[in-house]
Amino acid sequence: MTDSPLAFDPSCMDDYDPHSLTVDQAWERIRQAIAPVAGAELLGIADALGRVVSDDVPSPIAVPPTDNSAMDGYALRYADLPAEGTAKLRVVGESFAGRPYAGAAVEAGETVRIMTGAVIPAGCDTVLMQERVERDGDSLRVSGGYRLGENVRSAGDDIRPGQNVLLAGTRLTPAALGVLASLGIAEVKVRRRPRVAFFSTGDELCPVGQIPGPGDIYDSNRYTLNAMIRRLGADPLDLGVVRDRRQDVRDAFEQAAALGDMVITSGGVSVGEADFVKETLEEMGQVGFWKIAMKPGRPLAFGSLGRAFFFGLPGNPVSVMATFYQFVQPALRLMMGEPEPTPVLVPVRCTSRLKKSAGRMELQRGVLAYDENGRITVSTTGLQGSHVLTSMARANCFIVLPLENAGVEPGDTVLIQPFEGLI
Numbered sequence: 001m002t003d004s005p006l007a008f009d010p011s012c013m014d015d016y017d018p019h020s021l022t023v024d025q026a027w028e029r030i031r032q033a034i035a036p037v038a039g040a041e042l043l044g045i046a047d048a049l050g051r052v053v054s055d056d057v058p059s060p061i062a063v064p065p066t067d068n069s070a071m072d073g074y075a076l077r078y079a080d081l082p083a084e085g086t087a088k089l090r091v092v093g094e095s096f097a098g099r100p101y102a103g104a105a106v107e108a109g110e111t112v113r114i115m116t117g118a119v120i121p122a123g124c125d126t127v128l129m130q131e132r133v134e135r136d137g138d139s140l141r142v143s144g145g146y147r148l149g150e151n152v153r154s155a156g157d158d159i160r161p162g163q164n165v166l167l168a169g170t171r172l173t174p175a176a177l178g179v180l181a182s183l184g185i186a187e188v189k190v191r192r193r194p195r196v197a198f199f200s201t202g203d204e205l206c207p208v209g210q211i212p213g214p215g216d217i218y219d220s221n222r223y224t225l226n227a228m229i230r231r232l233g234a235d236p237l238d239l240g241v242v243r244d245r246r247q248d249v250r251d252a253f254e255q256a257a258a259l260g261d262m263v264i265t266s267g268g269v270s271v272g273e274a275d276f277v278k279e280t281l282e283e284m285g286q287v288g289f290w291k292i293a294m295k296p297g298r299p300l301a302f303g304s305l306g307r308a309f310f311f312g313l314p315g316n317p318v319s320v321m322a323t324f325y326q327f328v329q330p331a332l333r334l335m336m337g338e339p340e341p342t343p344v345l346v347p348v349r350c351t352s353r354l355k356k357s358a359g360r361m362e363l364q365r366g367v368l369a370y371d372e373n374g375r376i377t378v379s380t381t382g383l384q385g386s387h388v389l390t391s392m393a394r395a396n397c398f399i400v401l402p403l404e405n406a407g408v409e410p411g412d413t414v415l416i417q418p419f420e421g422l423i
């Protein structure tokens with residue numbers, strides 16, 4: 001396919017290799033293939049939370065906009081301070097935050113009462129703290145020993161006009177939106193949200209709201225996928241449940257490829273008789289790789305379908321979430337224009353015994369809590385089957401056990417990936 005977005009040549013890849021790729025190898029291939037979506041839009045800052053800035057944002061103004069006082073005290077001319085002994089100055093007015101001194105430039109021998117944050121009156125260059133002076137009516141007694149510019153915050157010492165305050169690729173957090181507001185910037189150019197078309201495959205799947213037949217189960221993957229895509233700030237497009245029939249899968253692929261910048265399927269990627277995702281992708285697109293040394297998660301397909309990137313996730317509900325967080329989410333963040341995200345891995349003492357076989361990376365579900373000494377610890381949620389979705393709902397972190405790890409004893413330190421953070 002000439003318009004494939006894949007940056008690598010899939011023919012030289014070990015898609016059917018019995019040896020699985022490690023998580024790092026798999027991610028490396030995804031990272032090299034993925035490119036940001038084209039297109040941007042201008043949004044009001046109240047509507048831009050979670051979107052990604054498409055161009056650097058220079059400040060239109062200086063912050064602070066004027067020289068202002070860092071203290072409550074008196075603004076004066078440094079040259080009026082005596083070399084020794086004391087001098088008397090005349091108080092000619094006041095400068096409050098939001099109500100600057102209205103008089104003409106301050107002359108020699110004059111001073112202005114000033115509050116923190118208030119504009120330094122013209123002619124003044126230094127502020128003395130009120131505790132350091134003696135006032136008597138309109139007269140102020142001052143001594144020497146100060147520095148020129150003392151207690152004056154200069155215009156632009158936080159941000160100079162033209163200085164970039166946000167760089168392209170910044171995800172807009174509440175703080176970043178606050179920064180834009182503080183500069184009077186009402187609108188921001190953000191990258192278009194990637195459209196993510198997804199569907200579930202499986203004859204046994206019953207959509208929520210319908211009555212399951214014998215042996216059927218409710219389809220949960222479309223709901224977790226929808227929520228994960230939406231929370232990331234991408235645009236989810238739910239294409240429903242697709243039956244395990246060759247033609248139905250083909251039709252769904254065609255529809256998804258026409259609509260999505262990314263296509264995600266769940267189920268049907270094993271080598272069972274009703275698993276048509278892999279062969280359909282071979283027919284209609286390109287398969288990047290197939291097996292990953294990760295539990296839950298294998299098998300996993302990555303490739304392209306028309307102009308869309310393609311992820312064929314396993315069917316088990318926990319595998320869907322684990323592979324999404326491990327591979328799809330960072331890929332989508334690259335498509336959204338963010339730089340490559342660095343996984344957050346925190347060492348924490350584990351209070352549970354964890355079973356693990358070597359030779360694959362495992363993402364077990366954990367609960368972070370504080371022990372009696374106020375130290376943070378992690379324990380297992382219990383059953384770790386990739387069909388046990390309640391273990392994901394109860395968990396607040398993944399316990400990341402690397403390839404070579406052969407099990408954890410209570411008291412061992414493990415690396416965890418928190419599900420939530422302040423963003």
Ligand code: AMP
Pocket residue numbers: 200201202204205217218219220221222266267268269270272314315316317
């Ligand atoms: P598969 O990869 O299609 O063989 O699916 C693996 C397991 O995941 C099977 O037990 C399926 O019933 C289950 N499964 C597949 N898709 C879904 C879904 N959308 N929601 C819940 N379970 C699913």
Ligand code: MG
Pocket residue numbers: 201202203267268274315
């Ligand atoms: Mg299936």
